[in-house]
Amino acid sequence: MSAGPEDEADATRITKLSGLENELRQRKQQVHAYLVVLAGSNVGEMHRVEGPEIVIGRATSATLRLHDDGISRRHCRILQLGARVVIEDLQSANGTLVNGDLVHHHELKDGDKIRLGANTLLKFAYQDKLDERFQQQMYDAALRDGLTRVYNKKFFLDRLETEFAYAKRHQTMLSLVMFDVDHFKKVNDSYGHLAGDAVLVRLAGITQGMVRTEDVLARYGGEEFAVICRGIPLLNGGILGERLRGAVEQSTFEFQERRLPVTISVGVAALPEAPASTPQELIAHADGALYEAKRTGRNRVCISGL
Numbered sequence: 001m002s003a004g005p006e007d008e009a010d011a012t013r014i015t016k017l018s019g020l021e022n023e024l025r026q027r028k029q030q031v032h033a034y035l036v037v038l039a040g041s042n043v044g045e046m047h048r049v050e051g052p053e054i055v056i057g058r059a060t061s062a063t064l065r066l067h068d069d070g071i072s073r074r075h076c077r078i079l080q081l082g083a084r085v086v087i088e089d090l091q092s093a094n095g096t097l098v099n100g101d102l103v104h105h106h107e108l109k110d111g112d113k114i115r116l117g118a119n120t121l122l123k124f125a126y127q128d129k130l131d132e133r134f135q136q137q138m139y140d141a142a143l144r145d146g147l148t149r150v151y152n153k154k155f156f157l158d159r160l161e162t163e164f165a166y167a168k169r170h171q172t173m174l175s176l177v178m179f180d181v182d183h184f185k186k187v188n189d190s191y192g193h194l195a196g197d198a199v200l201v202r203l204a205g206i207t208q209g210m211v212r213t214e215d216v217l218a219r220y221g222g223e224e225f226a227v228i229c230r231g232i233p234l235l236n237g238g239i240l241g242e243r244l245r246g247a248v249e250q251s252t253f254e255f256q257e258r259r260l261p262v263t264i265s266v267g268v269a270a271l272p273e274a275p276a277s278t279p280q281e282l283i284a285h286a287d288g289a290l291y292e293a294k295r296t297g298r299n300r301v302c303i304s305g306l
Helices: 005-030 129-143 153-170 184-191 193-208 234-250 279-295
Strands: 032-039 046-048 053-057 076-081 084-089 096-098 101-103 105-107 113-116 120-127 174-181 216-221 224-230 253-255 258-260 264-271 301-303
Touching: 084 096, 153 174, 153 216, 153 224, 153 264, 153 279, 174 184, 174 193, 174 234, 174 279, 184 193, 184 258, 193 216, 193 224, 193 234, 193 253, 193 258, 224 234, 224 279, 234 264, 234 301, 264 279, 279 301
Parallel strands: 264 301
Antiparallel strands: 032 046, 032 120, 053 076, 076 084, 084 105, 096 101, 096 113, 113 120, 174 224, 174 264, 216 224, 253 258
16 A cells, blocks of 8 residues: 555654754754853853863862962862763852852853852853854954954953952062064055065964963054063063064065065063053053164163163
8 A cells, every 4th residue: 555645744744853853962962061251361261161070270280270369279160970060169268159159069050150259250051063163253353353363452451450460469470571563664665564464464473382371462553562471570571572583583574475574672571570550551661661672773672670
């Protein structure tokens, strides 16, 4: 007995439902737990919750390292217990809050907000790869310079304010290295603005490869860049500036098969040496040293106060 139209329709519906179930099952398997930093010095970062334990704190051994005020060396930990994800406070000085409530041991739900210390706010969320890519694109658009892909000025100023307050409170060292391209206008006038853009992209790439993961490299404006170096004393900031200057001088900059002459001038200032009571004053000291490097011949490093 041959199948009728109704039987064929039922078979089609069953096939579609089976396909939908498989798709939903696959999607569920692709969903992972993440911690998204909503506020604090690491704002915008996404950290996938992997492994049985993630320790959050200031210690070098912490899985997720955060340096904001009020965060203990081992502040809390995230535990994966089968299908459950639990946050546990590790006897931190200022406690761990979930959705505004102080907790010791708490099962996390999608969308929970976790506050650590004075400035850090994390969001716990379940996301798939598409969500992760979208979140990363939003993060990059908000915090990265469109041309060079290093951090932008807004992120730099926000991060410097956090690092400055931390260094002042804990009496630790903080160096600021600022540099720009010598005779950049001449490069633009002689070779065109696309050549100038190529120089900035190449310069950012060289610098990115020479700074530490915890340092913050940003495009401060035009052809000027800045590096925030936590825990680095003034003279070591000067050493970094000289390494950058030398690397740029020895690097090849080309555009449309034409070699471009590129050097940089560098200014360095640091806490506690600089008499700065605000982040803007520290910037002024580093910028003043940069101006002195340009005034005295360019392609050199000047250190504020020396």
